[in-house]
Amino acid sequence: MTLRLSLLVPHDSVEHPLLLHRFQDDRIVVREEFADLACSGCNKVDEAAALERGLPSGVAIRSRRPISLAADGFYLVTGLAKSQLQSLFPDRISYYPLPGTNHYVASPRTNWSPPHESSGYQFEAPLCPVCQRWRGVYFDNSPSIVPAVGPVLSIVMENGMGACPIWVTTEEAGTQVAALKPPLSGMAVVPREFLAAN
Numbered sequence: 435m436t437l438r439l440s441l442l443v444p445h446d447s448v449e450h451p452l453l454l455h456r457f458q459d460d461r462i463v464v465r466e467e468f469a470d471l472a473c474s475g476c477n478k479v480d481e482a483a484a485l486e487r488g489l490p491s492g493v494a495i496r497s498r499r500p501i502s503l504a505a506d507g508f509y510l511v512t513g514l515a516k517s518q519l520q521s522l523f524p525d526r527i528s529y530y531p532l533p534g535t536n537h538y539v540a541s542p543r544t545n546w547s548p549p550h551e552s553s554g555y556q557f558e559a560p561l562c563p564v565c566q567r568w569r570g571v572y573f574d575n576s577p578s579i580v581p582a583v584g585p586v587l588s589i590v591m592e593n594g595m596g597a598c599p600i601w602v603t604t605e606e607a608g609t610q611v612a613a614l615k616p617p618l619s620g621m622a623v624v625p626r627e628f629l630a631a632n
């Protein structure tokens with residue numbers, strides 16, 4: 435069955451901060467405090483474990499928007515955006531403070547990684563033999579399989595650095611997000627067709 439849902443996608447901005455990584459010379463490397471959480475096969479960090487451990491201090495967030503995106507894939511929200519999201523999605527999203535800032539990483543409590551060959555997704559090899567994560571996972575152009583959304587979940591995409599979650603919500607909740615006052619600027623609400631998994 436085809437479902438019409440809404441993606442909640444942070445806008446691109448001039449500068450996306452790195453949370454679990456840092457620049458060293460011209461390369462992006464894993465921060466020392468998370469080195470033990472990096473996979474020995476592909477060097478991707480176990481993001482959930484890193485969030486539980488706590489985020490580093492000294493990260494500069496230049497975006498003035500209530501919602502922005504970290505270069506390593508996390509959704510960043512201000513304290514005000516956090517309370518707005520908490521009222522729309524009570525108990526559905528976890529918030530992890532970013533020390534020294536008024537921002538939090540926000541992460542839906544339901545995270546779903548599409549199994550290999552799920553329709554509507556593209557899987558980029560190699561598959562890491564150690565942690566079983568693909569190098570890349572992306573939407574393709576056809577409707578993508580999704581489990582029950584109820585009412586927000588994150589589909590865990592991948593790029594070479596790690597997870598790139600994309601939030602998916604019901605069309606009704608997407609309309610509520612778009613109507614928030616003050617506006618949740620920085621977050622685009624994008625309709626997309628999915629296929630119900632069962």
Ligand SMILES: [Zn+2]
Pocket residue numbers: 473474475476477478562563564565566567
């Ligand atoms: Zn790995």
